[in-house]
């Protein structure tokens with residue numbers, strides 16, 4: 001079968017490899033479509049300490065495929081059920097991440113197959129169903145944000161994640177304001193239930209850029225007594241400056257949000273199937289697997305997500 005292998009930053013190759021063999025409890029899924037996302041683009045550019053540990057590394061983690069004649073989606077991880085985080089009902093401390101969706105076939109390991117593989121509801125396009133993983137991360141972020149009805153929620157970042165977060169905030173009863181992004185995103189911002197704005201004085205700020213500047217900016221924007229959710233990850237050694245005066249004297253709450261849970265994954269699949277928002281508009285490009293390295297090497301300016309077909 002064909003698979004994309006990341007040899008080094010900037011060096012992505014499509015190669016002929018043996019079809020993977022599922023072990024006991026694993027399932028073998030034939031990929032119908034995989035989606036690109038911002039993490040993959042970052043990993044392509046500068047490598048990734050967790051997602052691309054080996055060389056060459058399998059690549060891609062958002063997908064929809066066929067398992068025993070049924071259309072399914074799978075998350076790229078599942079909680080271990082045994083660690084301290086799992087025991088407390090918090091995020092699992094022992095997550096490992098499935099990659100290899102840019103390929104003809106993928107083996108989903110037993111741990112994920114047991115809880116985080118789901119049949120796609122009828123009528124949901126494969127490329128929409130494949131968004132279940134990022135949308136589940138967004139729903140986790142909304143959970144962590146503790147949004148109340150009527151809250152103004154500033155979202156830093158107008159990419160696919162920012163737009164998904166906007167839809168989640170709107171459905172939670174908040175007023176999403178998307179900060180940043182080019183004027184041509186305006187139409188999409190509105191379609192996903194939000195408006196564009198500066199976000200100053202928001203009740204809640206969600207950082208979804210993943211830069212030190214945006215972390216600092218998120219703490220600057222929120223109102224006194226407000227909540228900031230750090231959704232975008234930074235490199236391990238990052239130490240973004242924060243305004244200690246505001247944190248202390250204005251009693252800000254700062255929380256992290258990472259990844260998803262089985263509950264938010266199930267909710268995300270239902271949310272996609274509801275058709276409440278034009279999810280399909282987030283897929284702006286379609287390429288064959290062979291064309292993927294060229295797409296990553298020179299991403300189109302208007303790229304949100306690309307559907308990659310083997």
Ligand SMILES: [Zn+2]
Pocket residue numbers: 079080081082083084085086091092093094095
């Ligand atoms: Zn765990």
